[in-house]
Amino acid sequence: MNDSELISVLSRRGIRPTQQRIAVYKYLLTHPEHPSADTIYRALVEEYPVFSRTTIYNSLGALIEAGLVRQVNICADEQRFDATVTDHGHFFCKECGKVYDFGFDSPAMVSRLCPRGFIKEQGDVFFTGICKHCYSF
Amino acid sequence: MNDSELISVLSRRGIRPTQQRIAVYKYLLTHPEHPSADTIYRALVEEYPVFSRTTIYNSLGALIEAGLVRQVNICADEQRFDATVTDHGHFFCKECGKVYDFGFDSPAMVSRLCPRGFIKEQGDVFFTGICKHCYSF
DNA sequence: ATATTTGCAAATAATTTGCAGTCGA
DNA sequence: TCGACTGCAAATTATTTGCAAATAT
Numbered sequence: 001m002n003d004s005e006l007i008s009v010l011s012r013r014g015i016r017p018t019q020q021r022i023a024v025y026k027y028l029l030t031h032p033e034h035p036s037a038d039t040i041y042r043a044l045v046e047e048y049p050v051f052s053r054t055t056i057y058n059s060l061g062a063l064i065e066a067g068l069v070r071q072v073n074i075c076a077d078e079q080r081f082d083a084t085v086t087d088h089g090h091f092f093c094k095e096c097g098k099v100y101d102f103g104f105d106s107p108a109m110v111s112r113l114c115p116r117g118f119i120k121e122q123g124d125v126f127f128t129g130i131c132k133h134c135y136s137f
Numbered sequence: 138m139n140d141s142e143l144i145s146v147l148s149r150r151g152i153r154p155t156q157q158r159i160a161v162y163k164y165l166l167t168h169p170e171h172p173s174a175d176t177i178y179r180a181l182v183e184e185y186p187v188f189s190r191t192t193i194y195n196s197l198g199a200l201i202e203a204g205l206v207r208q209v210n211i212c213a214d215e216q217r218f219d220a221t222v223t224d225h226g227h228f229f230c231k232e233c234g235k236v237y238d239f240g241f242d243s244p245a246m247v248s249r250l251c252p253r254g255f256i257k258e259q260g261d262v263f264f265t266g267i268c269k270h271c272y273s274f
Numbered sequence: 275a276t277a278t279t280t281g282c283a284a285a286t287a288a289t290t291t292g293c294a295g296t297c298g299a
Numbered sequence: 300t301c302g303a304c305t306g307c308a309a310a311t312t313a314t315t316t317g318c319a320a321a322t323a324t
């Protein structure tokens with residue numbers, strides 16, 4: 001996605017396409033490893049020396065409100081963010097600390113877990129354990 | 138579960154059954170609504186005037202290590218705790234803020250979602266939305 | 275033009291840490 | 300007794316807030 005496409009995406013969602021929001025959204029799109037607010041901040045100050053932490057939080061808030069970004073409660077100590085908003089699972093490896101995304105063979109399976117009468121808006125499946133690569137050792 | 142049963146449960150798990158740990162564990166067992174560390178603290182200082190927040194965190198840590206308590210990433214701003222350690226789902230209602238527990242029709246279903254080659258230790262299914270009761274209005 | 279957004283510094287809130295005193299086996 | 304546990308106060312860390320200056324439509 002190039003910048004003008006990003007601008008129109010944000011506009012269509014009803015939020016002003018400021019440089020900062022575009023930068024944050026672009027960073028999330030190109031870094032699917034679920035960065036924290038601080039990770040995004042550190043990466044973006046490099047590129048745009050004037051960039052504050054407040055703005056990262058503001059931008060993430062706006063993007064979440066617009067439905068373009070998801071907040072994932074993966075870590076106990078900090079929030080992680082994800083530009084993939086369709087239902088998918090997360091696997092957190094205790095060994096290497098990485099967060100892996102995985103799809104579902106049948107997406108309906110997850111919805112079927114939701115109790116009757118409850119209106120599901122967002123569904124998360126989250127595993128903790130040892131990942132494929134760390135287990136090999 | 139009475140106190141002497143609790144003492145033997147903690148002992149068998151290899152942690153010292155101190156009064157504070159027993160009180161915290163008992164509180165979690167009798168309050169399945171996933172209290173936060175602060176909620177537990179406020180409830181327990183009433184009963185045992187000398188009880189510090191540090192001890193809540195220490196006790197929770199020990200209980201988690203012993204496999205008797207689970208930490209649930211339900212809220213963005215604080216950790217919640219749960220004495221049910223078997224796999225089960227959580228539903229967070231945006232309207233009333235309550236967290237509902239629910240079982241799975243077939244527990245194997247959740248494990249089947251875990252990607253091949255990854256060793257699952259803990260599995261969480263978490264839904265956000267509107268609960269049965271709030272939806273009625 | 276003007277309402278929204280940014281960015282700084284200070285505030286808040288959850289959790290952790292250092293350490294002296296206490297408790298449990 | 301002795302090492303593990305508690306509790307206080309201070310430290311740390313993620314996130315939020317107030318407000319003046321900058322920016323987008």
